[in-house]
Amino acid sequence: MASPHAAFTSSDTWNSVSPRLISARRITLGLTFILVAAGVAVLLILPEVPRAVGWSVAGVAVIAFAWLWWLIGRRVRSYGYAERDDDLLVRSGILVRRLVIVPYGRMQLVDVTAGPIDRMLGVTTVQLHTAAATTDATIPGLEPMIAAALRDRLARRGEMRGAGL
């Protein structure tokens, strides 16, 4: 079956996000895994816990880690945004695919954020807010220069087309 997003992908120029976001997310995953591994090691060392339990937990953790590792790559590649004349399109997700259309006139504010790992790798998240809490327009993994430029462009267009509530 054709993805419904095909209708949008055809005519518009989609920008993808920086592949460095993959590294950033994998580092976070790796750090989490170290904590999990420490927990599993405790399980294996404690004499009260049967060996079988310890090893099965370790097995599950390793499988989950490998799956998430692979998933991060696909997820990051699934992000995309397109700036059209009157609105911004943001798409994301593999399992549940989402596409948001935000008219420039409805943007209330644009957030630009970067955590410590993000900063290390030079990726930034741009998030658009409208008056609706359900609007979920987040573009992660932009290079800082691109993010700042995008923010300024969005702000300018929002100002030009602002229409109040």
Place this chain on the structure above:
Amino acid sequence: MALGIRVPGPGRIDQHGHTRVHPVTPLIHAVSTIPVIIVTLIALSGPLVSAFGDWPLVGIIAATLVGCSAVAALSWRHRSYWFDEDGDFRMDSGILRRQQRRLQLSRLQSIDVVQPLAARLFSMAAVTLEVAGGSDSRVQLRYLPLVEARELRIAVLARAGGLDHAAGEAPEDVIAFVPPGQLALSLLLRTSTAGLVVLTALTLFGTVFTEGWGGIPLAIVTGGVPAFLIATEFMKYFNFTVAESPDGLRLRFGLVQTQTRTVPAGRVQAVSLVEPLLWRRQGWVRVQLNVAGVDTGNDKGEETILTPVSDRVTAARLIERVLPGVDLDDLIWCMAPPRARWRSPVQWGQLAVAWTDVVFAARAGRITRHRAYILHARTQSVRLTNGPWERALGLASVHVDSTKGPVRISGLRLDSEFAAQVAQEQADRARTARARDTGVGPAGPQVPDSPHGND
């Protein structure tokens, strides 16, 4: 409305010519805490008496009373309100840390007159003003004599509307009233309460029939919860009256605590009609609203209901007031394809979207039917979602985002090509509608006031 204890109110005007709230205010606050104090004293009288002895305890209580009264009196002295030179509302408060609030009345969202039980004893009322903006955009004046509260409300509304405050109260015209009997029956017939009542009956029957009494505690829970819910909602929406006035629809309701709310017509963002299964025979609906700037954070639904129950004709009349020019029957519904039954086996036959040149609508739900409407000009953003199960069936869902509130507009499980088309077109419709919308908000110079605005 009032139980008629009248108290003189000296010292209402302070040295700056600002008005203070009524001096009986601390007493009302005290009265409303009496039940708590009594319960505490009864519960703890034994340990307290043994800890302090009889007379010291009386002394402590007296000292506490004097202390609280002093603080309350000071707090009263330092709280005043007035209209400033710009015609905006200001309030001073605080004993040690002085605070001054200024409400820009051109941004007024609502002004409510509320009468809690303790205030009703003294014919007093609280006035709540709310302006558009952040979370801290609300001022409560407690307490004013009821007459004065109403006059203040009129004055504020007149100033907010840019009129002279002597313009008098806008005449109002009752357009809907919910009789207590209808309200009670409708609450009983809601799907959740009716289900619980049936469950209780079955449990009781089973318990009596088998003569094992274990079901009784369960029946108390399943019967008690709906009884409690019905009682609370009944008291809250008792004598629900909708009146029309030039400043919007005015809602008045409540048994113990009377509330007045004004829904400014231009601020309604989205509307939904809810029809539980057992209401359909009577043709009843509940109408909910998303109103811009009303924070539904703590008391959910309370500020966003247009009518708790009404027949369809009345509901249509009410909706016409908040969504002018919208004909809800004049819609051609585009149904979800039959294969949607594999994803939503119960409600698939109800899932549909529709639109005209002013409004977008979506419906869902088989047992409790929901129909939601949003004006194109109020569309915040449009989303398209496509889960794995939907993808396998070639389906997708369209969501039209509105401001915070109980109304969600989602066209679920549509054909995926069609859904994409609807999403795209809705974004376009929203844009064109906004371009010609000169109704509310800071209409900047970019909004063309075109003479052919209704094409």
